[in-house]
Amino acid sequence: MGDVAMTVPVLLALTQEHPNLKITFLTKPFFAPIVSEIPNVKVLTADVRGEHKGIFGLWKLFRQMRTLEIDAVADLHNVLRSNILKLFFRLYAIPVEQMDKGRKEKRELTSGKLKALRPLTPMYLRYKMVFEHLGLSFDVNKHHVLGKQKITTEVSKELFPISKKIIGIAPFAAFQGKVYPQHQMEKLLVELNNLDNSRIILFGGGKKETEILEQWENTFSNCISAAGKLTFQEELRVISNLRLMISMDSGNGHLAAMYGVPVITLWGITHPFAGFTPFGQSDSNQILSDRERFPLIPTSVYGNKFPPGYDKAMETISPQTIYDKIKELL
Structure with missing residues (x-):
């Protein structure tokens, strides 16, 4: 949930700088409300425990995504499921850029040994770099946040x-x-x-x-x-x-x-x-x-x-x- 929330300022900055960009955000159904208020972002949900479970389920999900005429894919998660989807997209020559999670440097940081601490790249900047590798330049600052929502119930x-x-x-x-x-x-x-x-x-x-x-x-x-x-x-x-x-x-x-x-x-x-x-x-x-x-x-x-x-x-x-x-x- 925190990972999804950290994409929000990046997506806000991206859509403000590139207002003609159409984004489909693939996530689990429960997380959909986190990004649903962002302009030009449509949410597509994956039922990874049911319809989209396993490699054949992911193939079905990919076929659904193909109908959206996607030009490029930004993988902000870099896990097994997204790596399988990446292979499917590349079969159809659709470019995919993946986030570098910095796994090696995080292992060193948490090695259980005495060490001098140095800050690693913040997650939101890792997300930003994925879009930059797709040729989309933009800046992210503290003002790229959602506004207060109306209390309804x-x-x-x-x-x-x-x-x-x-x-x-x-x-x-x-x-x-x-x-x-x-x-x-x-x-x-x-x-x-x-x-x-x-x-x-x-x-x-x-x-x-x-x-x-x-x-x-x-x-x-x-x-x-x-x-x-x-x-x-x-x-x-x-x-x-x-x-x-x-x-x-x-x-x-x-x-x-x-x-x-x-x-x-x-x-x-x-x-x-x-x-x-x-x-x-x-x-x-x-x-x-x-x-x-x-x-x-x-x-x-x-x-x-x-x-x-x-x-x-x-x-x-x-x-x-x-x-x-x-x-x-x-």
């Missing part, structure tokens, strides 16, 4: 009391190495709950996560959980209207950033230098675990690999540090 409106500053918190991630400890997040919520003129909206999904968010909603009078109450499209509208988002190194931070919402990212065993900093966010919005105590950080790009004891890395981020940054941005 009654449930969404309930989340936005008049004259309140709405703070979003997405406290979970796919892997535990990127999740802020629950007891420390609760200490932060104690402080945020007493902030004047503010409301905290909690984001997450899954049974266990939803139960934790509902527990916090019941404990803190100024917190409300959005989990299970909104469709994904409604959730995007809510995120677009936030004053601020606090996120792990995960998809919700990227979703907020594509709307130009300030994002505070908490980093555990991953690190901004891998290239996954939310778009347009300053270095000062990146709150890092202590590398003096955990010198091998980053140990993983995705947060799924770490040496013994490194699961405690995020405990070195104090709730007070986060709270002070929130007050500064508000």
Whole structure:
């Protein structure tokens, strides 16, 4: 989800510079709302667990795409499925350019050895280079973000009391190495709950996560959980209207950033230098675990690999540090 969200500023910049360009964006159905608001972008969805499963399913998908009279393909994912589709397109002499994921340099960055850190190319620039290799030049800057979306449903409106500053918190991630400890997040919520003129909206999904968010909603009078109450499209509208988002190194931070919402990212065993900093966010919005105590950080790009004891890395981020940054941005 975060990968798709990071394409948004690039596609906005590209379509503004080349308004006659027609883009078909191939993705899974759930992700379609992320890019559906971009001018000149039509979404085509792939049912990779059903109709388009396996090599014969991908051939069927390719035949559907052939009817669109595509002139060139920009592969922004570079995985097995897109590599198979690439072969099909090249059989018909349709040019394909693929993103260089920088796998070798990312392996070196996360080698589990002591190293001097150097920032790798940000993901949005890797996307931009794919289009440039297709002969499309353009610039991307922090202004290439989507605008606020209209709050439409009654449930969404309930989340936005008049004259309140709405703070979003997405406290979970796919892997535990990127999740802020629950007891420390609760200490932060104690402080945020007493902030004047503010409301905290909690984001997450899954049974266990939803139960934790509902527990916090019941404990803190100024917190409300959005989990299970909104469709994904409604959730995007809510995120677009936030004053601020606090996120792990995960998809919700990227979703907020594509709307130009300030994002505070908490980093555990991953690190901004891998290239996954939310778009347009300053270095000062990146709150890092202590590398003096955990010198091998980053140990993983995705947060799924770490040496013994490194699961405690995020405990070195104090709730007070986060709270002070929130007050500064508000």
